[in-house]
Amino acid sequence: MKIRLLLLAFSLGIFACGGNEAQTSDATSEVKTEKDNPENPSYDPKRGTGKFTNVEISPTIDLVMVKKGKSHFDLKCGSCHRLNTERLVGPGWKGVTARRAPEWIMNFITNTDEMINKDPQVQAQLELCLVRMPNQNLSDADARSIYEFMRQNDTKK
Amino acid sequence: MKSNINPIPLFLLLAALTVQSCKPKNAGNLISADAATKTYVAPGQYDEFYNLVSGGFSGQMSVYGLPSGRLFRVIPVFSVDPEKGYGYSEETKPMLNTSHGFIPWDDLHHTELSQTNGEVDGRWIFGNANNTPRVARIDLTSFKTSEIIELPNSAGNHSSPFITENTEYVVAGTRFSVPPDNSNGDVPINTFKKNFKGYISFISVKKENGEMDLAFQIECPGVNFDLSHAGKGKSHGWFFFSCYNTEQANTLLEVNASQRDKDFIMAVNWKKAEEYIKAGKAKRIPAKYAHNKYNEKTHTATSEMKTEVLVLDSKALKEICYFIPCPKSPHGCDVDPTGEFIVGSGKLAALIPVFSFDKMMKAIANKQFDGDFEGIPVIKYEAALYGEVKKPGLGPLHTEFDGNGNAYTTFFVSSEVVKWNIKDLKVVDRVPTYYSVGHLCIPGGDSKKPNAKYLIAYNKITKDRYLPTGPELAQSAQLYDISGEKMQMILDFPTIGEPHYAQAISADLLKNKQIKFYKIEENANKYVTKGEGEARVVRDGNVVHVYMTSIRSHFAPDNIEGIKLGDEVYIHVTNLEQDWDVPHGFAIKGARNAELLIMPGETQTMKWIPERIGIFPMYCTDFCSALHQEMQGYIRVSPKNSPVPISFSLGTNKPLAKK
Numbered sequence: 017m018k019i020r021l022l023l024l025a026f027s028l029g030i031f032a033c034g035g036n037e038a039q040t041s042d043a044t045s046e047v048k049t050e051k052d053n054p055e056n057p058s059y060d061p062k063r064g065t066g067k068f069t070n071v072e073i074s075p076t077i078d079l080v081m082v083k084k085g086k087s088h089f090d091l092k093c094g095s096c097h098r099l100n101t102e103r104l105v106g107p108g109w110k111g112v113t114a115r116r117a118p119e120w121i122m123n124f125i126t127n128t129d130e131m132i133n134k135d136p137q138v139q140a141q142l143e144l145c146l147v148r149m150p151n152q153n154l155s156d157a158d159a160r161s162i163y164e165f166m167r168q169n170d171t172k173k
Numbered sequence: 174m175k176s177n178i179n180p181i182p183l184f185l186l187l188a189a190l191t192v193q194s195c196k197p198k199n200a201g202n203l204i205s206a207d208a209a210t211k212t213y214v215a216p217g218q219y220d221e222f223y224n225l226v227s228g229g230f231s232g233q234m235s236v237y238g239l240p241s242g243r244l245f246r247v248i249p250v251f252s253v254d255p256e257k258g259y260g261y262s263e264e265t266k267p268m269l270n271t272s273h274g275f276i277p278w279d280d281l282h283h284t285e286l287s288q289t290n291g292e293v294d295g296r297w298i299f300g301n302a303n304n305t306p307r308v309a310r311i312d313l314t315s316f317k318t319s320e321i322i323e324l325p326n327s328a329g330n331h332s333s334p335f336i337t338e339n340t341e342y343v344v345a346g347t348r349f350s351v352p353p354d355n356s357n358g359d360v361p362i363n364t365f366k367k368n369f370k371g372y373i374s375f376i377s378v379k380k381e382n383g384e385m386d387l388a389f390q391i392e393c394p395g396v397n398f399d400l401s402h403a404g405k406g407k408s409h410g411w412f413f414f415s416c417y418n419t420e421q422a423n424t425l426l427e428v429n430a431s432q433r434d435k436d437f438i439m440a441v442n443w444k445k446a447e448e449y450i451k452a453g454k455a456k457r458i459p460a461k462y463a464h465n466k467y468n469e470k471t472h473t474a475t476s477e478m479k480t481e482v483l484v485l486d487s488k489a490l491k492e493i494c495y496f497i498p499c500p501k502s503p504h505g506c507d508v509d510p511t512g513e514f515i516v517g518s519g520k521l522a523a524l525i526p527v528f529s530f531d532k533m534m535k536a537i538a539n540k541q542f543d544g545d546f547e548g549i550p551v552i553k554y555e556a557a558l559y560g561e562v563k564k565p566g567l568g569p570l571h572t573e574f575d576g577n578g579n580a581y582t583t584f585f586v587s588s589e590v591v592k593w594n595i596k597d598l599k600v601v602d603r604v605p606t607y608y609s610v611g612h613l614c615i616p617g618g619d620s621k622k623p624n625a626k627y628l629i630a631y632n633k634i635t636k637d638r639y640l641p642t643g644p645e646l647a648q649s650a651q652l653y654d655i656s657g658e659k660m661q662m663i664l665d666f667p668t669i670g671e672p673h674y675a676q677a678i679s680a681d682l683l684k685n686k687q688i689k690f691y692k693i694e695e696n697a698n699k700y701v702t703k704g705e706g707e708a709r710v711v712r713d714g715n716v717v718h719v720y721m722t723s724i725r726s727h728f729a730p731d732n733i734e735g736i737k738l739g740d741e742v743y744i745h746v747t748n749l750e751q752d753w754d755v756p757h758g759f760a761i762k763g764a765r766n767a768e769l770l771i772m773p774g775e776t777q778t779m780k781w782i783p784e785r786i787g788i789f790p791m792y793c794t795d796f797c798s799a800l801h802q803e804m805q806g807y808i809r810v811s812p813k814n815s816p817v818p819i820s821f822s823l824g825t826n827k828p829l830a831k832k
Contacts, residue, residue, distance in 0.1 A: 090704040091693055095724040095749055104824070105726070105800075146799040147725050152751040153690065 064131050066123030071160070073118055077168050084158075085165025092152040093162070099169050105147050113170045118163055124149075125159040208663040211654055214241040219684065222616055222677045224629060225284050225298050226650070229671030232279045234300050234311065239616075239627055239677060240652060242666030250309045250318045251279030251302045255767030259318075262769055263743065263778035264698070265467070267476035271305055271323050272461040280304045283334060283674035287383070291338035291405045291510075291621030295682035297383050299334035299343050306330030308343055308376055310383055312469075315688045319467050322385045325460035325482055326353045326372040326392075332401040332506075336378075338409050338621065342388065342443065345374040346398030346414050350421075353392070355459050365423040369395035372484075373414060375443060387462065389455055389483040391446060393439070393494060394547035395421055397430070400505055400571075405621050406512035408530040410444040413515050415499065415506035419546065431521060435498040435554065437546070438506055438517050440533060445493050446485055454490055455483040470697045472775045488548035495537060496546050498554040499526055505571035509580065510621050514559060514595055516580060518569035525569050525582060527598065529559035562598045565591050570611060571674075573618030575625035575655060581618075583610040583630060590630055590653070592660060604660045606651055609634040615655070616677035624679060628653040628660065631672035638665055648672055689753035691774030698776035700745035705729040710821040717819070719744040723757040723771065725798040728791070731806030732826040735819035736783060738812055747776040758794025761808065768794050783810040 063069065089097075096105035112121065124131045124138065128151040132138050142148060154162070214220055220238030223245075228235050232252030236245045253260030253269065260269050260277060269275055279302035286293040297319075300309045306327040310320040324330055329348030336343050350369040352358040360368045370392050377388040397418040404411035419436045422429035449455060460482040467474040487494040501519035508515050515528040535541075536556035543551045568586030575581070579601060581592050588609050592602040612631045616624040635649040647667035654661045693703065702708050702720040708729040711718045717740050722729045728746070736742060746759050750773035759769040761781055769777045783789065793804035811817045820826075 090706050092704070092749065092751060095705045095722060095727070095729065105724075148798065150725060150750055150752050150755060153692075154751075 059134055059136075061136060062117050062120060064120040064123035064127075065134055066127030066131065067156075068119045068122040068126075071118040071122055071163070073167075077171070078164050079168075081161045081164040082168045085161035085163070085168075088154065088158050088162050089165055092154065096147075096149075103145070106145055106149060107141070109166055109169055111170060113163070113166050121163055121166070122156075122159050125152075125154055125162060126156065128152075204663070205661060208661070212240040212242070212652065212664045214238065214243070219680060221680060222627070223680055223683055224614070224675055224677045225286070226614075226631070226668055226675040227281050227284050227300065227673040228669050229282065229648075229673055230280045231670030232281050232302070233670065234281060234284060234298070235669050235672075236316065237650075237666070237668075238680075239629070240664065242650070242652060242664050244669075246316055247669060248311055248316050248318065250300050250311065251281055251307065251321075253277045253767075256770065258767050258769045258777060258779075261767035261779075263780055264473045264776075267474040268318060268321055268465045268467060270465055270476035271307070271463045272325070272478065273305065276305055278304075279307070281309075281670075281673075282331060284676050285334050285336050285343070285619075285674075286676045286678055287340040287378070288336060288338055288620055289340070291409075293617050293620055293676070293678050293682070294340075295678055295686075297340075297378075298676060299336065301330050301333035301345065303330055303348070306333075306345065306347065308334045308345055308385065310378075310385060312383070313683055314686050315469070317467065319383065319469075320385055321463075321465045322376060322387060323462035323464070324372075324374050324387065325462045326351070326355075326370070326390060326484075327374065332373075332398045332414050334376075335401045335403060335412075335619075337403045337412070337443075338405045340378045340380075342403075343376040343378060343385065344401055344403070344412055344414075345376065346401055347372050348397050348399065350395035350397065353458075354461065362423050365395055366421050369421075369423075371396050371398055371416075373398060373441065375446070384466070385464075387464075387479070387482055389446065389450060389485060391441065391485045391487050391493060393487045394549065396437070397426075398439075399503065402506055402508045402515075402619060404508055404512050404530065405510070408508065408512040408515075410442065411530075412441040412443055413506050413508060414439045414441065415503040415517060416496075417502035417504075431502060435500050436502055436519075437496040437551070438499045438503060438515065438528070439549075440495045440497060440552075442493055442495075446490075449485055449490050449493070450483060455485050457481045458484045468697075469691070470695060472691070472696065472698050472777065494549050495533075496549050496551045497528055497533065497557045498543070498551065500524065505569070505582075507572040507574075507580075507619065509574050509595055510576050510623060512621075516572045516582070518572060518582065520568055520570055520585070522569065523564060523567060525562040525565055525572075525593075526554075527559045527562065527595065528557045532559065533557040560598045562593050562600070565593060565600055566603070571613055573613055573615040573628070574623055575615060575618070576623035577625065581613060581615065581628055581655070581660075583613045585609050585611065585633070588632075590628065590660065592655075602659050604653060604662060606630045606632055607638050607649065607665070608632055608636055612672070612674045614675040614677055616679065626654070626656050627677070628655045629675060629677070631668070631675060633671070635667075639667060689773075690751055690755075691772060693747075693749060693751060693774045696747065696774055696776060698745070698747070700743070700778060701776045702745065702747040704749070705823070708821070708823070710735070710819050712819050715740050717742045719821075721746045722749050723747070723759070723793065723804075724749040725755070726793070726800035726804040727823065728759075728793070728804065728806050729823040730821035731823050733806070733819075733821045734809040734811075735817050736808055736810050737815055737817075738783060738786060738810065740783060742781045742783065743778055744781060745776055745778045746771050748773050750774070755797060756795050757797055757804070759791065760794050761791045762789050770795060783808075786810050786812055 098108040101108040222239040224237040249259035306324040327347040331348035332346035350371040396416040401414040418430035499517040501521035503517040504520040505518035541556035566584035566587040652664040748771040
């Protein structure tokens, strides 16, 4: 129990996994992790690593894609992620599109293991969550629809 | 007394003098200094070959790497495997169904890889059930048993599952002749000659998906069929079966089936059999046999009971079967890569007869027969004989080939493998085995294109080869480098069950086509749960279905109440993971059942009949993540008449606030 409390305190004190009442600001985590990346200077913490370098985002939300994204979420993501800020196994998705660039999110979804091994933000998160995010083998199109679903989720008040 | 005892040591002394190397004094001397480098596969490196080995009386098939001898997997085939839930989960139970009902065990003797144009193609591997006659097909993209077909009119399916060069057919010959299933079997045992028949079966294999069907059977005289191999190249269209007990004994076969100087190899012209079927000469005979298939989309097996089989009468329909005399209870029956030479191994003989396909065909054309046996023509021995390998060793059993004109025969009694030249029938080399070798395997060694770098000997007796483990010792295989003129022993490795025949295949043909996980979108199991949102518990009378999901590291739901004594509970667990190497296990305290082991994207079902009131923990048995030990839940079981309603939850069933 003590360990649990400690962990909770840790997550409250720092960021990223977003404990039940975590109120950490996105900006803080962003700044912190960028600073935390001295040993791997070639790594682009904004983009992450993977095939996506530039994801085109239209100003309006594509509802067809959102619908697809939601079905992928229900099947493959919802076991571990909430749509609010609560952490379940992984962090809640609310605000994720503001915290992370679309390229970073797409790379993380499709190139999970390499990102877990290289990305300082993900590594910091792993120290809190202790479960490596599974690669759910989503296609590029699946990943893109999930990003659209995240965008839509972030527009909701 | 004295006169009874004395001859034995004398005989032993004689045998020791005349037969070399039954048991060399120092096995260490035979191992050359580079054996270690030849078998060392560094950590993280892959082996060069897969070795698919029969598990004998374990009923399973094992998968080793060569040259390291490392065990990778045991594929459950004919026996239940609680570790994998095979034969315990609702989805896999039908695989072990037979006309006798569910059978939890069998004895798998031989493995045979599918072939195209006489070369191993790495699509499937077949295995035989020796006790309750069946043939299984294992898919080599999943290393799972995909299909099992039972064989009627048979008992002791030993000469199986050997295949034709394009996998047109898998054959099976009955070891025990028995009264046909459709006849009155309630007859005196000593009416063998009159009432007992030997059936051989031809199972067709669909080119596209491997699906098997019992195409036809041939009713033959009552003898014991032992082993078989298909013709290839010029002899494609023929199949060769060794037979013993042509004495037709039904008791003390050890003595009574060893009377005749020669038994037979039966040559079967299966193309002729096909012609007779086309001409409508086969009879549809009532029979009952199970055909079980595992569907990779529903992750569920189904068992269908078949009711008839096409039978050809070898006595009435001429030119299908011929007998070739073969010395002393032949065991192995092996065809060289060219298809010209048929090697019979009389297990009680001190020579190896080699038959010529061309000579056999000439003998048939010229009717060079020595009468008949129960209506089947017997070809004159010399008319079909190419030659004999003289004094090769004692107790020849099985032969494989290297494609360079050499044959390799195992000798059970003198514990050795002997390499001999097929053309001049001269012994080239011999190496000891430890001990009493049965089968042997060369990669592709019974195909048109052997890949003869290694030879593996599968021994029947281990004795002192490994650290002792009580009365039952490890089974033993030995690896030889046969790339040079001389065979060189380079490794011992223990095996499961008792290894009989085995096959080996270049790793390149299999390693890149493995299924890594099942796509959850394509999961068509009737009880799939596609996402946690669909997780639920449904009561239907006293039957309760639990639709559960698993992902690192929780089950949904993980708190279930409202189960009552008298309920029949089906827990359908869908593994939502979509990555390689993330199975989840599932077990419930007190369930008189095995665990489930659910591959990513798969659904498997445990039937549970609660027998006590109380709280029953359940947990994941396969270490899945750092929070694996948290992957658990509770099920509450209440009395039969309890008012507790069905409820289920994940993460919300928290202590009630204090009033």
